Amino acid sequence: xxxxxxxxxxxxxxxxxxxxxxxxxxxxxxxxxxxxxxxxxxxxxxxxxxxxxxxxxxxxxxxxxxxxxxxxxxxxxxxxxxxxxxxxxxxxxxxxxxxxxxxxxxxxxxxxxxxxxxxxxxxxxxxxxxxxxxxxxxxxxxxxxxxxxxxxxxxxxxxxxxxxxxxxxxxxxxxxxxxxxxxxxxxxxxxxxxxxxxxxxxxxxxxxxxxxxxxxxxxxxxxxxxxxxxxxxxxxxxxxxxxxxxxxxxxxxxxxxxxxxxxxxxxxxxxxxxxxxxxxxxxxxxxxxxxxxxxxxxxxxxxxxxxxxxxxxxxxxxxxxxxxxxxxxxxxxxxxxxxxxxxxxxxxxxxxxxxxxxxxxxxxxxxxxxxxxxxxxxxxxxxxxxxxxxxxxxxxxxxxxxxxxxxxxxxxxxxxxxxxxxxxxxxxxxxxxxxxxxxxxxxxxxxxxxxxxxxxxxxxxxxxxxxxxxxxxxxxxxxxxxxxxxxxxxxxxxxxxxxxxxxxxxxxxxxxxxxxxxxxxxxxxxxxxxxxxxxxxxxxxxxxxxxxxxxxxxxxxxxxxxxxxxxxxxxxxxxxxxxxxxxxxxxxxxxxxxxxxxxxxxxxxxxxxxxxxxxxxxxxxxxxxxxxxxxxxxxxxxxxxxxxxxxxxxxxxxxxxxxxxxxxxxxxxxxxx
Amino acid sequence: xxxxxxxxxxxxxxxxxxxxxxxxxxxxxxxxxxxxxxxxxxxxxxxxxxxxxxxxxxxxxxxxxxxxxxxxxxxxxxxxxxxxxxxxxxxxxxxxxxxxxxxxxxxxxxxxxxxxxxxxxxxxxxxxxxxxxxxxxxxxxxxxxxxxxxxxxxxxxxxxxxxxxxxxxxxxxxxxxxxxxxxxxxxxxxxxxxxxxxxxxxxxxxxxxxxxxxxxxxxxxxxxxxxxxxxxxxxxxxxxxxxxxxxxxxxxxxxxxxxxxxxxxxxxxxxxxxxxxxxxxxxxxxxxxxxxxxxxxxxxx
Numbered sequence: 001x002x003x004x005x006x007x008x009x010x011x012x013x014x015x016x017x018x019x020x021x022x023x024x025x026x027x028x029x030x031x032x033x034x035x036x037x038x039x040x041x042x043x044x045x046x047x048x049x050x051x052x053x054x055x056x057x058x059x060x061x062x063x064x065x066x067x068x069x070x071x072x073x074x075x076x077x078x079x080x081x082x083x084x085x086x087x088x089x090x091x092x093x094x095x096x097x098x099x100x101x102x103x104x105x106x107x108x109x110x111x112x113x114x115x116x117x118x119x120x121x122x123x124x125x126x127x128x129x130x131x132x133x134x135x136x137x138x139x140x141x142x143x144x145x146x147x148x149x150x151x152x153x154x155x156x157x158x159x160x161x162x163x164x165x166x167x168x169x170x171x172x173x174x175x176x177x178x179x180x181x182x183x184x185x186x187x188x189x190x191x192x193x194x195x196x197x198x199x200x201x202x203x204x205x206x207x208x209x210x211x212x213x214x215x216x217x218x219x220x221x222x223x224x225x226x227x228x229x230x231x232x233x234x235x236x237x238x239x240x241x242x243x244x245x246x247x248x249x250x251x252x253x254x255x256x257x258x259x260x261x262x263x264x265x266x267x268x269x270x271x272x273x274x275x276x277x278x279x280x281x282x283x284x285x286x287x288x289x290x291x292x293x294x295x296x297x298x299x300x301x302x303x304x305x306x307x308x309x310x311x312x313x314x315x316x317x318x319x320x321x322x323x324x325x326x327x328x329x330x331x332x333x334x335x336x337x338x339x340x341x342x343x344x345x346x347x348x349x350x351x352x353x354x355x356x357x358x359x360x361x362x363x364x365x366x367x368x369x370x371x372x373x374x375x376x377x378x379x380x381x382x383x384x385x386x387x388x389x390x391x392x393x394x395x396x397x398x399x400x401x402x403x404x405x406x407x408x409x410x411x412x413x414x415x416x417x418x419x420x421x422x423x424x425x426x427x428x429x430x431x432x433x434x435x436x437x438x439x440x441x442x443x444x445x446x447x448x449x450x451x452x453x454x455x456x457x458x459x460x461x462x463x464x465x466x467x468x469x470x471x472x473x474x475x476x477x478x479x480x481x482x483x484x485x486x487x488x489x490x491x492x493x494x495x496x497x498x499x500x501x502x503x504x505x506x507x508x509x510x511x512x513x514x515x516x517x518x519x520x521x522x523x524x525x526x527x528x529x530x531x532x533x534x535x536x537x538x539x540x541x542x543x544x545x546x547x548x549x550x551x552x553x554x555x556x557x558x559x560x561x562x563x564x565x566x567x568x569x570x571x572x573x574x575x576x577x578x579x580x581x582x583x584x585x586x587x588x589x590x591x592x593x594x595x596x597x598x599x600x601x602x603x604x605x606x607x608x609x610x611x612x613x614x615x616x617x618x619x620x621x622x623x624x625x626x627x628x629x630x631x632x633x634x635x636x637x638x639x640x641x642x643x644x645x646x647x648x649x650x651x652x653x654x655x656x657x658x659x660x661x662x663x664x665x666x667x668x669x670x671x672x673x
Numbered sequence: 674x675x676x677x678x679x680x681x682x683x684x685x686x687x688x689x690x691x692x693x694x695x696x697x698x699x700x701x702x703x704x705x706x707x708x709x710x711x712x713x714x715x716x717x718x719x720x721x722x723x724x725x726x727x728x729x730x731x732x733x734x735x736x737x738x739x740x741x742x743x744x745x746x747x748x749x750x751x752x753x754x755x756x757x758x759x760x761x762x763x764x765x766x767x768x769x770x771x772x773x774x775x776x777x778x779x780x781x782x783x784x785x786x787x788x789x790x791x792x793x794x795x796x797x798x799x800x801x802x803x804x805x806x807x808x809x810x811x812x813x814x815x816x817x818x819x820x821x822x823x824x825x826x827x828x829x830x831x832x833x834x835x836x837x838x839x840x841x842x843x844x845x846x847x848x849x850x851x852x853x854x855x856x857x858x859x860x861x862x863x864x865x866x867x868x869x870x871x872x873x874x875x876x877x878x879x880x881x882x883x884x885x886x887x888x889x890x891x892x893x894x895x896x897x898x899x900x901x902x903x904x905x906x907x908x909x910x911x912x913x914x915x916x917x918x919x920x921x922x923x924x925x926x927x928x929x930x931x932x933x934x935x936x937x938x939x940x941x942x943x944x945x946x947x948x949x950x951x952x953x954x955x956x957x958x959x960x961x962x963x964x965x966x967x968x969x970x971x972x973x974x
Contacts, residue, residue, distance in 0.1 A: 373789070375731045386733070386783065395776040396769070405772075409765035412825050415816050420973065427816055427969060431809040431962075434771070438805025441775065445782045445801055454789030455729055517764045517825050528769055531747060531761070535773060539736070539743035542893065546739055549720055549889040558728035564885050565790040566874050577786075577794025585802040589955060 001056035003045035004073060004127070007085075008120050010038035015116035022109040031112025032096040035119065039089030042123060046081035049073035050495050057129075066190045067132035071124070075498035076263075079339060080126045080256045083346030086481060087248045088119045094354050094474035095241035097467060098361060111151055115242070118144035122249065126256050131180040131190035138176065141253065142169040142221070145246055149238040161237035167632075168220050168230035175217030176257075179210060183264060195264045207265055211272055214261035215279075222254025224313060225283040226623035228306045232294075233624075235302035236366065240357020241474075243298060247305040248350040252342055255312050263502050268320045270422060276317025277425045281432045284310025288439035289590050292446060292583045293619025297356045297366035300447055301349070304392065307436060308345045312338050315407040318429050319503065322414045325422060328504055329518060330414040335500045336493055336521055337406025343492065344399040344485055348392040351478040355385035358471055359451065362464040368447065368579040373456035378466040382452040384475045389444030391482065394437045397532035399486035402525055406493075408433060409524060413517050439586075446582045455573040486532070490525045580617050587619055594619050595626075675921045679754040682925065683907070687899040688712035690906065690936045697940025712899055719892030727885060729789040737784025738886060738893035744777030745897040745904070752904050753828045755928025756835075756917035762828035767815050770827055771808065774860075774904075777897065778804055785882035792874045796881035799951065803866070803878065806958045807859050813965035814852040818912075820972045821845055831908065835916035848968035850912050855961035857905035857939070859954075861898070864943040866954055876951070906935035 014034020021027035049056055057072035073081070092115070099108055121141030128134035146169070150162040180190065186202055187194040203210075220227040231251070235243040262268065284307045291303025319334035358381040359374060360366050375382035391398020411433065414426035456462040466472060485492055565571050587596050596619045603613035645656075692709040699706025708714075726734065750760040751770040782801055785793040819825050821842060822833035839846055859866040862879035874881050883894050910931030918924055949957065 373729070375733070375787075382731075390776070390779050393775075393779070394772065395779055396772055401772060405765070405768055408768040409825070412765055412768070412816070412819065416820050416823060416825060423820075427813065427966075430812050430816055434809040434812045435805065437772075437775065438801075438808045441779055441782075442801040442805055445779065445786065445797065449783060449786030449794075449797065453729075453731065453733065453783070453787045519764050524763070524765060527761075527763055531750075531769055531773075535743050535747035535776070538746060539740045542739035542743050543736060546735070546889045546893070550724060553721075553888070554723035555888075556723075556725040558726065558730075561725055561727060563727040563729050563788040563790045563793075565788075566792055566884065571790075573789075575791055576789050577791050577798070582794060582798045582801075585798060585951075586805070589802075 001045070001058050001071070001073070003041055003048065004056070004071075004123075005058070007038045007042035007045060008123060010034060010041060011116045011120040011123075014038060015113045015120070018109045018112035018116065020109070023104065023107050024109070025104045027107075027109035027112060028096055028099055028103040031108065031115065032092040035092035035112065035116050036089045038116070039085040039092065039119065042081060042085040043089070046073065046078045046085060049078040049081075050075060050498070062133075064132055066184070067136075068130045068191065069133060070130040070191060071127045071133075072129045073127050074502075076256070076259060076502065077126045079496060079499045080252060080342070081123060083249045083252060083343055084119065084122050084126070087245055087346050087350045087478075090350060090354075090474045090478050091241040091245045093477075094244070094357070094471050095239065097470035097474075098239060098241055098357060100468070106151070111148065114144040114147040118148065118245070118250070122253055125253055129192040131184055131192070131195075135173070135176065135180065138253075139173060141250070142173065145169075145234070145238070145242065145250065148242040149234050151239050151242075152237070155237075158237040161233040165230045165234040168227070172217050172220030172227075175213050175220075179213040179217055179261065182206065182210060182213070192260075192264060196266075198266070200266055203266055207269070210261070210265050214258060214265070218254040218257030218261065220254070221257065222251050222309045222313075223283075223306045224254075224279060224309060225286060225306070226627055228283070228287065228309075229621060229624040229628055231306055232299050232302040232621060235305075235353075236296055236298040240298070240353050240360060243302075244350045244353035244357070247302065247353055248346040251305060251309060252346065255309065255342060258313075258316070259503070262320075268324045270321055270324045273317045273319070273321030273324060274422070274425050276313050276320060277429055278317075280310045280312070280314025280317055281428060282310075283307070283313060284436045285432065285439070286593075288436060288443055289586070289594055290619050290621055292439065292443045293580075293587045293594065293596060293617070295368050295579060295618075297359060297368060297447060297451060298353065299366075300443060301352055301356055304352075304440065304443060305345075305349055307440065308341070308349070308392070311404070311407070311433070311436060312341055314429055314432065315341065315410070318407065318411055318414060318426065321422060321425055322410065322418070323504055325418060327414060327417055330410045330417065331504060332500060333406045333410030333413065333519060333521055335503050336496050337403050337408075337410060339496045339499055340406060340489065340493060341400060341403035343496075344403050344482070345392070347478055347482040347485060348388050348398070348400060351384055351388040351475060351482060352392065354471070354475045354478065355381045355388070358467045358475070359464070361467055361471070363460050365460075368450045370458045371451045371456070371461045372454045372573065372576065373452075374461060374464055375452040377456075377462070377464045380466050380472055380475065382448075384479055385452060386448045388479070388482070389448045391486075393440035393444050395441070396528070397486055397536045399482050399489065401532065402486065402489040402528060404433065404437070405528055406521055406524070409519055413519065416517065442583070442586060446579055450577075450579040450582065454576045457573050457576070487529060489529060490522045493522055493525055580615075584617075587617070595622055596620075675757045675924070676760045678921065678925055679752065679757040679928075680749060680760050682754060682929070683749055683752075683900060683903045686929070687903040688716060688896070690903055690932060691899040693933055693936040694902070694940040694943070697937050698944050701941070701944035712895070716892045716895050719887075719895065720889050722888040724888035724890060727788055730787050730885075733780070733783045734787040734885075735890070737780040737787070738890040738897070740780035741777035742893045742897040744773045744780070745900045748773040748777075749900055749904060751827050752907050753831050753911060754907050754925065755911055755914045755931055756832060756924040757921065757928055758832065759828040762826040764825040764829075766826045766828075767812075767819070771811060774901070775804070775808070781882060781894075784886070788885045790885065792881050793884055795875070796878055799878045800882060803859060803954055803958065806955055807856055807961075810852065810958055810962035810965055811856050811860075813962055813969060814849050814856065817845060817849050817965055817968035817972055820969065821849075827908070831911040832917070834912055836913055837916050845968045845971045846912055848964045848971070850909065852961045852964040852968070853905070853909045853912070854938070855957065855964075857909050857935070858942065859958060859961070860905055861902045861939075863939055865946045865949040865957070868948045871948070876948070902936075902939075903932065906932050906939070910935040
């Protein structure tokens, strides 16, 4: 606990130091340095807590009503601290390089102040065991990104994105307050420990309402459909190290919240599992379908984050369904796969946003159709993005494969053992995961193929180069972490299992646990690691065989030898396949659903003049345009109607006061009774 | 020992199975056809040649075919041949198996995009989309089989099913067989999904992705292609073979007979059907999924 508190203190201290330094160049040194040091301390405390027999805890009185400084790093909290501090530290190092051009010109002190505050807020939120402390740190964590997103506030689009984020964050907190007030009233205390002791009989009638409140409140943060709309707006607008942290770690706070509230609500019921499976599928599949139609690199990555949250929700639902129907084996696999995916996704998404940020930094924009050929110009960035893209699609030997494998096998066992109506959900899980994996492959081959391979489509892409040392170091660090997480996934699983136990505890033990298939998750992962490593080694051997076969034979590389392209004489970069063409088979298949719009000006005549024909397609986010825009417009109109009472005329205001007083007087005299 | 056979036999005989498909197609077309061993000659010729690599290409172009072959070889380890068990099997291995194949596909697609060619981009896009639709269908079919056999490993579920099981579970097994056969055609780029012999790049899927590869790279690609045909044929044929006899030699013979019968079936299908328009491919894949889902429902508890 001392280490954790020291980490928090260091974060707050560097926040203040950065704030004081303000526009000075040193702010871009003190901020990231203090941040990285704080994260290193925090990481040490989290790892220590994972291995300690009793969770470190702290309880101090506080003079806020019902509040107390109650902190505890139980295994679940420690598990979510891991990505927070790993990614937070890496993002700080990366951000120093990313913002170096602005140092001395803009107020980077304020930026680093809010960055440290966001890290500290999230660390506090996942460790708080008192509802008041939790909500306060949750608000710190939710509000600071607004200032981080709006770094480039001269830009209209950035301000609009910041506003969307702010609305979403506040809406979520409103649900959370309701959730904790109800729980607190039932428990008679706002301590989590007291809430966990509420008698099941008292809680049962309210459980559905509480479940929905928690899901709505935390779902906004996590980006669950249809509450995901802030992600694709905020991520492209924010500086890349901020989007990396938000996508990799911050949205996981929502997942943490859902898990924590489920543990507090108590015995899980099959319908919760079924609802979460359905919610996971309708989060992940549409997110990717919309995502593969996006032309902006970071916007696509935002949709991929929503998809991965969908996978986590899906696995959570599968685990609850299996646990509540007496299949703890499948539930264990699903829950541990989900938590493993939380860690793996954080590393990979951080790496992807870092490399996308390097592209933005080098070229100045992230529009795929205007990029290309970057692999030759920025080899480190390209390698990071392509391999992380393969890994995040769940392909072996990437680290995300191992988490998804556990979910798959859990789903497979549930699909075999559950009775018929419930088994359908397990089948949907397995088939849905396969579809999600395939869609993710489309999305990431498209993004990495169009952006990094081929020939540059514009001059700015042709002049790109790899970023400076601090940015490269952050990428290499995360890549090494991801490779380590893949190789050591059995060990990682062993660290995760204590966090799974509270989810499995309290499930009705009287149900029959009849399973024909017993899988030891650790042994399964060990086998999978051997196979993945073997396949990788085999690929390397084959590369050597290829080299040996080619030795002494005529090999012509490059020079005047262009791509054959069926003998086309003068290929030009503009003739390459585009990002929209690549996604076209899929987007046109789901055109009705997605509402894709196309603007086509076909070529006319036998010799169309240059620039007269054009084609553009865009895939909107229907949840945003169809649901939230009309909703908020309606709320805005209602507010406008109220504005009529606010004239600015003093006489009128005095009349209001008088009228109110008369009505109150009438009430107190029981005039209406 | 018997497990080694289910790896060594495909390594040696996979190109022959491809030869059988070609011979059947030639016979249907009234031609004499290439020699059965032509695939071996093609692969060996490619391995002995030099290479020409475009100035646009990067390391991915060179690594793609090797990675694809390695992934296919890895997937092969999970596939039994009839009643000869696979080299590796454990509950849940079907997911590792399918994802290894997906990894190979990822690198093939990336190598195609690496050339910057419009044709190859087109092929890559189609391959990505169709395999994305085929993957869930494959899992549904295997899930039906798994529930029927109450076993979650590829070897286990295929060993539990033999021609004798058709007496009791004919509807389920028939639906799964049809579904797996459709997936065999789709994953191996066969008519009606794709035509390996077409001469128009615009309509190709797989062949257009490897237009720029030559030399050992092309050899790797062709060998991986024949192995993949073997993998899917072996899985489909296993459903129809008689139960284990106890003798490894007899089991191997039955396995090979089933495999070549599957190759003949592929050849016949390719000869009597026309290739579908590309927009008709997703509905056919959906049909394969519908068959598998129906089988799942029919298995019951």
